[in-house]
Amino acid sequence: MKRFVWLFLILAVTLSFAARDVIVVGTTDKIRTLDPANCYDYFSSNILQNVMVGLVDYEIGTSNLKPVLAKRWEVNETGTVYTFYLRKDAKFEDGTPIDAHVFKYSFDRVIRLNGDPAFLLSDIIEKTEVVDDYTFRVTLKYPFSAFVSVLGYTVAYPVNPKVYPVDSFYEGIPSASGPYRIKEWIRDVRIVLEENPNYFGEKPKTKRIVINFYESASTLRLALETGEVDVAYRHLDPRDIIDLEGREDIVVYKGNSPQIRYLVINVTQPPFDNANVRQALAYAVNRSVIVEDVFAGLAKPLYSMIPEGMWGHKSVFPERDLQKAKSLLKEVGYDENNPLVIDLWYTPTHYGTTEADVAQVLKEAFEETGVIKVNLKYAEWSTYVEYFLNGTMGLFLLGWYPDYLDPDDYVWPFLSESGAKSLGSFYANPEVEKLMIEARKLTDQEKRAEIYYKVQEILAQDVPYIPLWQGVATCAAKKQVKGILLEPTQIFRYYILYWEE
Amino acid sequence: MSLKNYVITRIVLAIPMIFILLALIFLVLRIIPGDPVLAILGGKAPKEVIEQKRHELGLDKPIIVQFFDYIGDLLKGDLGKSTLTGRPVWDEIKERFPATLELTLFSFVIAVLVGIFWGSFAAYKRDSGIDIGARMFSMVMYAVPVFWFGLMMQYIFGIVLRWLPVGGRISPTVNLKVITGVFLIDSLFTGNWKALKDILEHLILPGLTLGLVISSVFVRMVRNNTVLTLGQDFVKAARARGLKERVVLFRYALKNALVPIFTMMGLQFALLLGGAVLTETTFSWPGLGSYLVMKIRYRDFPAIQGTVVFFALIVVVISILVDVINALIDPRVRY
Numbered sequence: 001m002k003r004f005v006w007l008f009l010i011l012a013v014t015l016s017f018a019a020r021d022v023i024v025v026g027t028t029d030k031i032r033t034l035d036p037a038n039c040y041d042y043f044s045s046n047i048l049q050n051v052m053v054g055l056v057d058y059e060i061g062t063s064n065l066k067p068v069l070a071k072r073w074e075v076n077e078t079g080t081v082y083t084f085y086l087r088k089d090a091k092f093e094d095g096t097p098i099d100a101h102v103f104k105y106s107f108d109r110v111i112r113l114n115g116d117p118a119f120l121l122s123d124i125i126e127k128t129e130v131v132d133d134y135t136f137r138v139t140l141k142y143p144f145s146a147f148v149s150v151l152g153y154t155v156a157y158p159v160n161p162k163v164y165p166v167d168s169f170y171e172g173i174p175s176a177s178g179p180y181r182i183k184e185w186i187r188d189v190r191i192v193l194e195e196n197p198n199y200f201g202e203k204p205k206t207k208r209i210v211i212n213f214y215e216s217a218s219t220l221r222l223a224l225e226t227g228e229v230d231v232a233y234r235h236l237d238p239r240d241i242i243d244l245e246g247r248e249d250i251v252v253y254k255g256n257s258p259q260i261r262y263l264v265i266n267v268t269q270p271p272f273d274n275a276n277v278r279q280a281l282a283y284a285v286n287r288s289v290i291v292e293d294v295f296a297g298l299a300k301p302l303y304s305m306i307p308e309g310m311w312g313h314k315s316v317f318p319e320r321d322l323q324k325a326k327s328l329l330k331e332v333g334y335d336e337n338n339p340l341v342i343d344l345w346y347t348p349t350h351y352g353t354t355e356a357d358v359a360q361v362l363k364e365a366f367e368e369t370g371v372i373k374v375n376l377k378y379a380e381w382s383t384y385v386e387y388f389l390n391g392t393m394g395l396f397l398l399g400w401y402p403d404y405l406d407p408d409d410y411v412w413p414f415l416s417e418s419g420a421k422s423l424g425s426f427y428a429n430p431e432v433e434k435l436m437i438e439a440r441k442l443t444d445q446e447k448r449a450e451i452y453y454k455v456q457e458i459l460a461q462d463v464p465y466i467p468l469w470q471g472v473a474t475c476a477a478k479k480q481v482k483g484i485l486l487e488p489t490q491i492f493r494y495y496i497l498y499w500e501e
Numbered sequence: 502m503s504l505k506n507y508v509i510t511r512i513v514l515a516i517p518m519i520f521i522l523l524a525l526i527f528l529v530l531r532i533i534p535g536d537p538v539l540a541i542l543g544g545k546a547p548k549e550v551i552e553q554k555r556h557e558l559g560l561d562k563p564i565i566v567q568f569f570d571y572i573g574d575l576l577k578g579d580l581g582k583s584t585l586t587g588r589p590v591w592d593e594i595k596e597r598f599p600a601t602l603e604l605t606l607f608s609f610v611i612a613v614l615v616g617i618f619w620g621s622f623a624a625y626k627r628d629s630g631i632d633i634g635a636r637m638f639s640m641v642m643y644a645v646p647v648f649w650f651g652l653m654m655q656y657i658f659g660i661v662l663r664w665l666p667v668g669g670r671i672s673p674t675v676n677l678k679v680i681t682g683v684f685l686i687d688s689l690f691t692g693n694w695k696a697l698k699d700i701l702e703h704l705i706l707p708g709l710t711l712g713l714v715i716s717s718v719f720v721r722m723v724r725n726n727t728v729l730t731l732g733q734d735f736v737k738a739a740r741a742r743g744l745k746e747r748v749v750l751f752r753y754a755l756k757n758a759l760v761p762i763f764t765m766m767g768l769q770f771a772l773l774l775g776g777a778v779l780t781e782t783t784f785s786w787p788g789l790g791s792y793l794v795m796k797i798r799y800r801d802f803p804a805i806q807g808t809v810v811f812f813a814l815i816v817v818v819i820s821i822l823v824d825v826i827n828a829l830i831d832p833r834v835r836y
């Protein structure tokens with residue numbers, strides 16, 4: 001009898017620690033395309049990051065790059081020729097080896113097809129070469145120190161030439177080279193990932209991941225509460241997150257996000273062509289109310305366009321000071337009797353359900369000066385983009401999600417002459433342009449950081465943008481799901497998830 | 502006019518109607534602000550990429566050229582490619598439509614059953630509690646927003662009672678071989694009873710939500726028509742002959758009351774397809790309604806046009822079918 005009790009106990013303990021072979025994830029995101037040459041949205045990239053690999057990847061939990069398909073690489077003295085030495089054991093799921101020919105095929109294909117993310121490669125790559133079967137060389141048009149960071153993005157992932165056509169985008173299921181392969185994909189219903197037997201690296205901790213797609217945040221929350229999904233990843237509403245935090249069976253995870261939100265000021269449009277007006281607005285915004293009241297603490301105030309936690313960041317924008325804002329406006333003739341009347345634009349759905357509240361909070365913050373009157377205006381995303389490119393809007397809310405994790409991606413697109421135009425501020429400053437080009441050429445991180453400090457200081461003086469807050473990545477899951485890591489890179493790795501009773 | 506000629510005339514007349522509808526949609530989409538290329542690429546992409554994409558999609562051509570290009574392709578059976586995904590619109594419609602059809606048919610059956618039985622019974626028991634209940638039900642359900650009703654259903658049956666799933670078409674862990682795209686049929690074809698049960702469970706809440714909301718029209722119409730018919734001479738004559746009340750109600754009164762209701766059902770069915778939009782969004786139902794909403798948000802011109810044309814065709818086909826069946830039921834109908 002005693003023996004049976006022991007046997008039973010051992011069995012119970014073993015079973016309780018046994019990993020479940022499937023974890024169900026729910027999301028409100030959608031997959032647009034799984035061809036790296038055309039993939040430029042978060043969730044499609046996220047799937048590719050779990051079924052494919054690139055030359056480099058980020059170390060789990062950090063923003064440090066490590067070699068993956070490249071064993072190592074060399075850069076010439078001028079910083080324009082990169083030679084990658086590839087590992088020899090990497091294969092696609094059908095057994096096709098991933099060699100230098102595959103890389104040349106993939107890079108050239110991205111540039112030729114010129115899909116949405118292609119400019120990340122085509123802007124800087126002069127040519128690609130196969131040195132030998134496992135040595136791949138890339139020559140750049142000009143030295144660009146963030147080039148290896150760009151290679152961490154899915155646009156630079158090699159694709160299987162037997163599957164991906166040379167002259168058109170591919171709409172089918174990718175040929176996997178990463179920990180998972182795609183077993184089933186019913187668009188907008190679910191996608192099933194299962195262990196890739198031909199992957200050279202460590203096996204995933206859970207054999208199968210099922211990702212279920214939901215139309216709204218409220219349904220996703222209900223699905224988590226009723227147990228239909230084990231993990232709810234993107235996008236629960238901030239209030240739902242707070243509610244879920246009170247539940248015993250659910251754990252809420254929070255992590256850094258490189259996503260930033262800011263106000264854009266069209267510096268060519270009156271009255272915003274006056275630096276005093278722009279600085280006054282920067283003094284009047286109330287970041288803490290946005291962060292606490294609208295996002296229930298699930299965001300962080302931001303005082304520079306380079307996010308906190310990234311090297312090169314310096315908090316340069318001032319704290320709230322209504323008196324200072326009033327005196328700056330007084331200098332240019334605005335007071336209680338002659339208030340500054342401005343339009344503030346927002347887009348109601350593109351950034352989630354909280355946007356109208358953010359706009360209202362900003363309006364109240366500006367009007368608290370007593371010398372600013374704000375009219376709130378809104379337009380749907382497709383119209384909004386048209387308006388800011390045409391310079392129709394003078395002051396509006398916008399957000400940024402990086403293509404590569406480098407301060408360059410937070411200053412160049414905003415402050416370079418071409419970038420500022422395409423983001424609606426129409427800002428141009430030759431000194432800033434010169435500094436940013438200089439930083440791009442340098443490889444020494446400290447020297448680059450010094451330059452970015454200067455750029456940020458000029459930004460706080462000229463105020464073509466007012467940084468407002470930095471996102472906090474969130475995820476809610478059943479308490480038995482382990483291995484959830486909200487990384488600074490925003491790569492959500494399904495292959496490290498596992499179930500533990 | 503014979504029935505055959507009538508059907509041919511209706512089909513011929515439908516062609517310019519669809520053409521006008523298409524022209525209107527085409528024009529409206531291009532007049533309202535919002536650029537599909539910018540909606541996809543945002544401000545991140547360089548100007549050359551934006552211009553190239555616009556050229557690829559033919560959006561840099563004059564509107565009239567774009568229109569005739571589109572009509573030319575349409576006549577060849579090509580609905581174009583989605584600007585958002587780059588996939589043929591027809592493929593996307595084919596993927597989404599079975600979900601909408603499944604939900605619509607299920608809701609329709611609920612609406613008709615509730616409508617006929619409750620409506621006719623209320624008429625028969627005029628001014629009783631059942632009748633007052635039916636009238637209250639019609640009034641409340643007609644006024645209630647479908648998404649709110651859906652949320653309440655989710656809360657009660659999904660969260661509180663935990664009886665039914667709150668979203669999607671099938672549980673993430675249930676495997677189903679997709680053949681037709683109508684999951685109920687696919688599970689029956691493959692003999693997958695576990696999937697069938699799961700699919701039915703997923704269908705109940707959105708189906709009931711939409712079905713009960715639509716049934717409000719039927720309950721009222723069936724009740725009113727049956728009340729009128731019950732007062733007519735042929736019903737009195739039937740009663741006088743000593744026929745059972747059940748026979749009088751169903752074979753005499755209801756059968757005659759159903760002719761105008763049948764036309765209404767046809768129209769309601771066509772409207773249901775479009776009306777499923779809010780239900781689909783509330784229950785994360787991956788059908789054509791939620792597809793259209795997403796595509797409008799992104800100004801995906803070919804997808805919006807394709808979906809509208811597809812809906813229009815369905816409405817035309819259904820209304821012709823309704824007229825034909827009406828003619829067969831009631832020979833007095835002349836064309």
